[in-house]
Amino acid sequence: xxxxxxxxxxxxxxxxxxxxxxxxxxxxxxxxxxxxxxxxxxxxxxxxxxxxxxxxxxxxxxxxxxxxxxxxxxxxxxxxxxxxxxxxxxxxxxxxxxxxxxxxxxxxxxxxxxxxxxxxxxxxxxxxxxxxxxxxxxxxxxxxxxxxxxxxxxxxxxxxxxxxxxxxxxxxxxxxxxxxxxxxxxxxxxxxxxxxxxxxxxxxxxxxxxxxxxxxxxxxxxxxxxxxxxxxxxxxxxxxxxxxxxxxxxxxxxxxxxxxxxxxxxxxxxxxxxxxxxxxxxxxxxxxxxxxxxxxxxxxxxxxxxxxxxxxxxxxxxxxxxxxxxxxxxxxxxxxxxxxxxxxxxxxxxxxxxxxxxxxxxxxxxxxxxxxxxxxxxxxxxxxxxxxxx
Amino acid sequence: xxxxxxxxxxxxxxxxxxxxxxxxxxxxxxxxxxxxxxxxxxxxxxxxxxxxxxxxxxxxxxxxxxxxxxxxxxxxxxxxxxxxxxxxxxxxxxxxxxxxxxxxxxxxxxxxxxxxxxxxxxxxxxxxxxxxxxxxxxxxxxxxxxxxxxxxxxxxxxxxxxxxxxxxxxxxxxxxxxxxxxxxxxxxxxxxxxxxxxxxxxxxxxxxxxxxxxxxxxxxxxxxxxxxxxxxxxxxxxxxxxxxxxxxxxxxxxxxxxxxxxxxxxxxxxxxxxxxxxxxxxxxxxxxxxxxxxxxxxxxxxxxxxxxxxxxxxxxxxxxxxxxxxxxxxxxxxxxxxxxxxxxxxxxxxxxxxxx
Numbered sequence: 056x057x058x059x060x061x062x063x064x065x066x067x068x069x070x071x072x073x074x075x076x077x078x079x080x081x082x083x084x085x086x087x088x089x090x091x092x093x094x095x096x097x098x099x100x101x102x103x104x105x106x107x108x109x110x111x112x113x114x115x116x117x118x119x120x121x122x123x124x125x126x127x128x129x130x131x132x133x134x135x136x137x138x139x140x141x142x143x144x145x146x147x148x149x150x151x152x153x154x155x156x157x158x159x160x161x162x163x164x165x166x167x168x169x170x171x172x173x174x175x176x177x178x179x180x181x182x183x184x185x186x187x188x189x190x191x192x193x194x195x196x197x198x199x200x201x202x203x204x205x206x207x208x209x210x211x212x213x214x215x216x217x218x219x220x221x222x223x224x225x226x227x228x229x230x231x232x233x234x235x236x237x238x239x240x241x242x243x244x245x246x247x248x249x250x251x252x253x254x255x256x257x258x259x260x261x262x263x264x265x266x267x268x269x270x271x272x273x274x275x276x277x278x279x280x281x282x283x284x285x286x287x288x289x290x291x292x293x294x295x296x297x298x299x300x301x302x303x304x305x306x307x308x309x310x311x312x313x314x315x316x317x318x319x320x321x322x323x324x325x326x327x328x329x330x331x332x333x334x335x336x337x338x339x340x341x342x343x344x345x346x347x348x349x350x351x352x353x354x355x356x357x358x359x360x361x362x363x364x365x366x367x368x369x370x371x372x373x374x375x376x377x378x379x380x381x382x383x384x385x386x387x388x389x390x391x392x393x394x395x396x397x398x399x400x401x402x403x404x405x406x407x408x409x410x411x412x413x414x415x416x417x418x419x420x421x422x423x424x425x426x427x428x429x430x431x432x433x434x435x436x437x438x439x440x441x442x443x444x445x
Numbered sequence: 446x447x448x449x450x451x452x453x454x455x456x457x458x459x460x461x462x463x464x465x466x467x468x469x470x471x472x473x474x475x476x477x478x479x480x481x482x483x484x485x486x487x488x489x490x491x492x493x494x495x496x497x498x499x500x501x502x503x504x505x506x507x508x509x510x511x512x513x514x515x516x517x518x519x520x521x522x523x524x525x526x527x528x529x530x531x532x533x534x535x536x537x538x539x540x541x542x543x544x545x546x547x548x549x550x551x552x553x554x555x556x557x558x559x560x561x562x563x564x565x566x567x568x569x570x571x572x573x574x575x576x577x578x579x580x581x582x583x584x585x586x587x588x589x590x591x592x593x594x595x596x597x598x599x600x601x602x603x604x605x606x607x608x609x610x611x612x613x614x615x616x617x618x619x620x621x622x623x624x625x626x627x628x629x630x631x632x633x634x635x636x637x638x639x640x641x642x643x644x645x646x647x648x649x650x651x652x653x654x655x656x657x658x659x660x661x662x663x664x665x666x667x668x669x670x671x672x673x674x675x676x677x678x679x680x681x682x683x684x685x686x687x688x689x690x691x692x693x694x695x696x697x698x699x700x701x702x703x704x705x706x707x708x709x710x711x712x713x714x715x716x717x718x719x720x721x722x723x724x725x726x727x728x729x730x731x732x733x734x735x736x737x738x739x740x741x742x743x744x745x746x747x748x749x750x751x752x753x754x755x756x757x758x759x760x761x762x763x764x765x766x767x768x769x770x771x772x773x774x775x776x777x778x779x780x781x782x783x784x785x786x787x788x789x790x791x792x793x794x795x796x797x798x799x800x801x
Contacts, residue, residue, distance in 0.1 A: 061698050063451040063705035071447055141790055315790070323786035335778025336771065340729075342781045343722035343774070345793040347703040354702070371695045425688065432687035435694055439667045 058438055060365050063350060064357045066134070073131055077138040080111060085144055091402065092143020092320070094409055095313030097270060097416075099145035100224045102179070108139075109179025114149045115157045123174030124157070129356040137308040137349075143316040143406075147221065152176045154307065156183040156229065159300045160249075163288030168249065172227075186230035186250065186274070187297065188218045194426045197241045197294060201232040201276065203248060209282040210234070210248060212256075215275050222252055222259050222272040230276070231297050234290050245293030249285040256280070266397070266412045304421050306355040306369035311348045311376030313417060314383050314410050320403030321391055337390045344379050352376065367434030374424050374431070377417045384414045446801040449713050451705060454517030455510065462496055462518055466525035475755050478528035479616025483584050488529050488553070497531050497553065501539035506549035512536075516653045516708045523657025523763075526755040528617065530555055530581040532650035540646065541589040545596035545632035550586035555579055555601075557590035557622070558647060558767055559640050565592045565624065572599055572629040575621060578766070582620040583608045591640045598630045613762035615755075637715075645720050647767030649711055652723040654763050656704045658756040659697045659727075659734055665752060666693060666738045669745075686741055693737040696730040703727070710797050718797040721777035728770025731760045 066074065084107060093099055108114050116132040118124020132153075139146050157176045160168055175181035192198040201214025212232060222228060228250055235244035252259070256279035262271040288296045318341060330338060352372050358365045388395070388411055395408035418424045435441075469487045478484035491497060500515035501507020515536050522531045530553045538554030557563065557576040565574040572592065582588060582601050590597045601608060605627035613619045667690055670681035680686045703723040710716035735757045739746045746753040764770055784792055784800065791799035 059698055061702055063702060063709060065448045065450050065709075137794070319786050319789050322782075322789060326782050326786075328782075329779055330782035332775055335775045335782060337778065338781050339721070339725060339774035339776065339778030342718075342777055342789075342793060343703070343725040344699070346706070346718070346722045346796065347699045347726055349794060350702045350706055351698060368698075371691070371698060374691065375695050375699065425684070428688050428691040429684055431691045432681065435667050435690055436671065438694070439664055441668065441671050 059368055059371075060358050060363055061351055061354045061368055062357070064354055066130070070130055070134060074134045074138065076111075077113070077135055081138060081142050081144065085142060090143075090145070092316040092406065093145060093147070094143065094317065094406065094413065095140050095315075096146070096150055096309040097220075097313075097413070098140075098143070098147040098150065100147040100221060101145035102148050102182075104145045105149040105179040105182075107179075108135075108146070108149070109177060112177075114153050114179045115173065115177030116153065117158050118161065118173045118177045122161075122169050122177070124177040129359040130353070133308060133353060133356040137312065140308050140312040141315045141319075148182050148224065149176070149179055151185055151221070151225075152181060152183040154309075155185075155300050155304050159229070159296070160287070162299065163247075163296050165284070167284060168287070172249075181227070182221070182225040184219050184222045184225045184228040184252065186216045186219060186228040188216065190215060190217055194423055196231070196297070197245065199231055199233060199245065201230060203232045203234045203246065203281065206280065209280055210286070212248065212250065212276045212279040212281055215273060217262065217271070217273050219259075219272045219274045220270045222274050223261065223269070225252060228252055228274070229287060229300075231293055234293075242294040244291060245297070246290045247287040247293045247296055248281045249287050250276070250279060250281055254279050254281075264413070266409065301422065302366055302369060305427075306352055306365070306372040308349075308352060310373045311345070311352060311379055313380050314387075314406075314414075315345070317403060317406035317410050318383065318387060320401070320406060321387060324401050324403045325391055334390060337386050341383055341386065348372070348376055348379060367431050367438070370427050370431040370434075373421070374427055377424060380417045381414050384410045446795070446798040448706075448795050448798045449709050451709050452511060452513040452712050454513045458496070458499070458510070458514055459517050459521065461494060462491075462521045465490055465494065466521055466527050470525040470527045472750075472752060472755070475526050475528055476749070479612075482610070482612075482618045483581075484528040487527055491527070491529055491531070492553075497529070497534040498539055498549070499535055501535055501543050501549070505539075505543035505546075507535070507539050507543065512712050513708050516649070516704070519650055519653035520657035520660070520704070523654035523659075523759070524661045526615075526658065526759055529553075530585065532647070532654070533580050533585070536646055536650050537643065538585075538587070538589045541591070541596050541638070541643070542587070542598065544635050544638045545589075545598070545630070547587075547589075547596075547598050547630055547632065552586035553581060553584060554587050554589060555581050555585035556643065556647075557588060559591065559643065565590060565597075567592045567595065567597060567629070567631065568626070570629050570631050571605075571626040572597055572624040573626050575623050577621050578611070578613075578619040579622045581618045582622050583610070583618065588622065591634065591638075591643055594634060594639060596632045596634050596638065599624065599627050603627060613766075615758040615762045617759075617762065642715070644767050645711075645715065645717065648724040648773065649707055649716070649720050651763045651766050652700070652704055652707065652720070652727045655727040655731065655760050656697075656700050658760050658763075659700055659730060662734055662738045662753065662756050662760075663694050663697045665756075666690065666741050670741050680741075689737040689741045693734045693741075696733045700727050700730045706796065714797055714801065716797050717780060718777070718792055718800070721773045721780065724764075724768060724773040725770055725777060728764040728773070731764045731770075735760055
């Protein structure tokens with residue numbers, strides 16, 4: 056059997072040292088009880104915290120030294136992200152820039168773009184949003200209607216992006232747009248432009264989340280001028296580039312740690328001594344899955360560091376991880392939940408209320424699990440030596 | 446402490462056993478073993494390779510080799526639904542015999558798994574009482590058990606032993622053995638060899654068998670969905686079926702990862718956290734994977750002539766042995782609860798090593 060590239064791996068001594076360093080940093084910077092923990096990656100936007108992380112070399116971790124970055128491995132980034140998310144740290148400001156923008160600019164950007172953006176990202180001073188979804192382009196991303204038309208020395212952008220997290224707080228976003236009409240194949244004629252969120256012609260309107268919080272925005276672009284030097288990669292290759300970018304965001308700890316801190320807080324608040332049978336069953340079921348999922352996720356990072364391209368594996372981790380997060384919310388709520396209340400007296404209860412309310416988004420963000428499985432199913436043929444079967 | 450690096454099984458050994466089972470474990474042979482309770486055409490060549498005694502030290506009469514080798518072989522036993530007492534002879538019975546310093550007989554061994562309803566008592570060197578769900582008891586040269594914390598061995602064909610035939614859901618012998626003052630060899634158990642250690646090793650062994658069976662369930666199901674045509678195309682192209690395939694293969698990856706992590710941990714320690722996790726995930730996958738595999742197959746998967754049931758019935762049987770899914774879930778929850786919230790993440794990320 057050809058099988059997957061999932062391989063059991065453990066941290067090396069230097070990786071363990073990094074983990075210990077991050078734990079020590081968190082003990083000083085975020086002592087328990089001094090902050091309200093966030094639910095994973097939809098975290099508080101704190102430029103100050105991002106800056107302090109950057110000072111340690113933990114933002115833009117993939118950025119090479121020649122562009123002012125720490126040039127760390129995928130496993131190193133896994134370790135930092137794991138420790139931050141499990142503590143519910145306020146990593147919202149640099150999140151997208153660190154996870155996907157920096158590697159994307161490194162891969163497709165010009166030298167000038169790398170020099171302009173990568174050092175700033177690694178310094179924790181330059182924050183990005185994602186400019187993909189549109190009102191009529193959700194799962195069917197290639198249906199984007201935002202157009203860029205040729206002007207003198209650049210492009211004029213017109214269209215509307217939605218679900219743009221942090222657009223009201225970040226500096227830039229990378230916009231997927233149509234630069235030429237598609238003749239038949241709608242995946243052709245798409246391009247990516249790096250766009251200043253403060254440029255003339257940009258209008259940012261909040262889309263309040265169902266719990267009243269403000270992450271999402273609608274970004275309306277009217278004749279926004281984007282100079283040629285901010286075209287990312289090749290004109291007309293936007294679809295291929297965007298798919299490469301999406302692969303970065305699939306398999307990390309953000310896909311299975313969103314509710315961890317809630318679990319830990321509830322355990323601290325509710326379990327004193329050996330748990331009873333029903334409580335033990337719930338804790339045991341959650342712990343077993345955490346353990347195996349973490350190892351699958353770590354394995355993807357290790358494979359990437361070895362030069363592999365574990366696309367199907369990454370999709371599987373995202374699917375398993377996000378469903379686990381939701382199952383966990385249901386199990387914890389079933390065991391311990393009263394009526395969810397954002398004003399509950401304890402941290403664990405407040406986090407659980409937030410998780411109950413926002414959990415349905417976990418299997419939507421970054422692409423629905425259903426679409427993800429359809430993509431992954433094609434890759435399974437290779438795993439089972441059936442590549443010619445289609 | 447931090448978890449130990451992965452340990453790989455000997456690839457030549459795995460190749461040999463893959464070929465051996467591929468040649469000997471035909472659909473008909475596996476079916477016949479279910480009615481006859483034994484498959485001499487599989488056991489004989491398997492024993493010939495020495496593989497049943499892997500991980501039992503050579504000094505104790507075993508074949509030597511690592512725990513990872515033994516787990517690798519068991520995974521293949523599961524994959525081919527091979528009707529042989531491999532775990533019982535090596536990882537479990539061989540381990541007990543070696544710990545006790547008993548000579549190994551030429552044939553297979555078995556162990557008393559230790560069910561709550563068992564009532565074995567030792568009077569000097571005479572064993573009495575009833576042991577339940579003893580695998581292939583009638584075919585074993587020696588039955589090993591832990592009674593009152595001591596290691597006991599009895600010849601099941603000797604006087605004072607009666608074997609009542611019982612089979613599991615996969616038609617494998619899981620007999621009730623009645624001892625009436627049967628003559629037993631008795632030895633003190635060294636530290637680390639006790640009833641809960643036996644249950645953990647049993648759970649690791651069953652986890653390996655289940656992982657192997659699920660490997661093949663995945664292969665068979667993805668293969669079938671890419672051959673079977675309905676509405677003029679391969680059914681794997683339908684989104685509803687594709688979702689089943691990805692979900693079932695994903696659950697198999699979880700079990701496989703848990704097995705590899707548990708094997709590494711059990712090489713150096715008791716692996717209490719990892720083995721409990723493995724058995725929980727293998728049991729859960731038993732529901733999820735089996736259901737989706739059958740659903741993807743349609744009616745053909747429910748027939749005796751098609752291979753799927755040889756695997757899925759074994760998964761249903763094996764996941765109940767050496768502690769059910771619910772048993773291990775609770776056991777794991779108590780372990781985690783006792784460790785407390787401050788050690789929760791170290792446990793999840795480092796496993797048993799976090800408790801050392």
